[in-house]
Amino acid sequence: MGKFLNQAQVDGFQRDGFVSNLAVLNPTEVAELNARTEAFEAERPQDLSWAFDIKANLLFDWVYELGRHPLLLDAVEDLIGPDILMTNATFRIKNPGSHIDYGWHQDSARIEVKPAFVIVFVALSPATAQNGCLRVIPATHDRVRPFTLTEGPGQLNRLVARVVGADPDQAVDLTLEAGEIAIFHGNAVHGSAANMSDKRRVAILYDYTPAKARQHVGRGSGQLVRGVDTWGHWGHEPVPEPGLTETNVLNRRAMLSTYHENVLMGPRLPGETITFPDRPY
Numbered sequence: 103m104g105k106f107l108n109q110a111q112v113d114g115f116q117r118d119g120f121v122s123n124l125a126v127l128n129p130t131e132v133a134e135l136n137a138r139t140e141a142f143e144a145e146r147p148q149d150l151s152w153a154f155d156i157k158a159n160l161l162f163d164w165v166y167e168l169g170r171h172p173l174l175l176d177a178v179e180d181l182i183g184p185d186i187l188m189t190n191a192t193f194r195i196k197n198p199g200s201h202i203d204y205g206w207h208q209d210s211a212r213i214e215v216k217p218a219f220v221i222v223f224v225a226l227s228p229a230t231a232q233n234g235c236l237r238v239i240p241a242t243h244d245r246v247r248p249f250t251l252t253e254g255p256g257q258l259n260r261l262v263a264r265v266v267g268a269d270p271d272q273a274v275d276l277t278l279e280a281g282e283i284a285i286f287h288g289n290a291v292h293g294s295a296a297n298m299s300d301k302r303r304v305a306i307l308y309d310y311t312p313a314k315a316r317q318h319v320g321r322g323s324g325q326l327v328r329g330v331d332t333w334g335h336w337g338h339e340p341v342p343e344p345g346l347t348e349t350n351v352l353n354r355r356a357m358l359s360t361y362h363e364n365v366l367m368g369p370r371l372p373g374e375t376i377t378f379p380d381r382p383y
């Protein structure tokens with residue numbers, strides 16, 4: 103018996119590469135997080151594309167706090183152990199009719215991490231087959247599969263890895279209620295379809311890595327959210343201050359600038375200096 107997950111859930115994760123429908127947030131927490139999300143969307147529409155993107159946990163103190171939610175971290179700890187780095191948080195919002203879809207991919211395709219990291223999909227709205235819920239192909243987390251690099255729709259012209267020959271007939275829909283989470287393995291082949299409904303799909307995805315893990319290339323960084331880091335394999339990131347401050351933006355830039363290759367921004371060309379679509383400070 104773990105801190106949050108029962109043995110069947112841990113076994114299911116090891117067998118299938120995911121565990122789903124874990125109730126973590128209460129309705130008040132969900133309402134508060136949606137209110138914060140909507141307030142930022144209303145106040146700063148011109149900044150959404152970059153601020154709700156990579157490492158939003160370095161920009162917003164409330165995104166950071168959600169990523170440290172004790173129940174969420176209990177579930178993560180049951181899967182990757184007690185020493186945990188939070189290495190990313192990204193909003194994934196599909197408005198009604200949004201054509202954004204995510205083709206079949208593995209988040210670890212270009213930068214492998216061993217032991218593997220996990221991704222937590224936090225549903226701030228219901229996620230349904232109609233509004234483009236997460237879809238996972240079970241038992242694909244055993245290895246990184248061959249992929250091609252392609253431009254990802256809705257992803258700022260990044261080159262994203264797409265698995266060659268994934269079989270969509272094997273995929274399962276991870277439908278969620280608002281406040282539930284799903285956790286999947288960094289190697290799990292997953293994707294999601296467009297939002298064909300009249301309901302918004304709101305989610306934040308977080309990445310968690312065991313502090314003892316190593317990347318096969320480059321050096322990553324994260325916020326130590328539980329336990330200790332006696333290994334020193336990863337850079338340590340600061341806690342954001344309240345508000346979308348210049349300090350937070352520059353801290354995020356500084357961390358991403360140290361990356362050999364940004365797992366979410368696609369390969370850097372030889373000699374290319376990484377650029378950021380954030381405010382020109």
Ligand SMILES: O=C(O)CCC(=O)C(=O)O
Binds near residue numbers: 292293
């Ligand atoms: O939000 C989704 O449905 C999937 C997003 C995803 O797969 C990703 O960001 O890597």
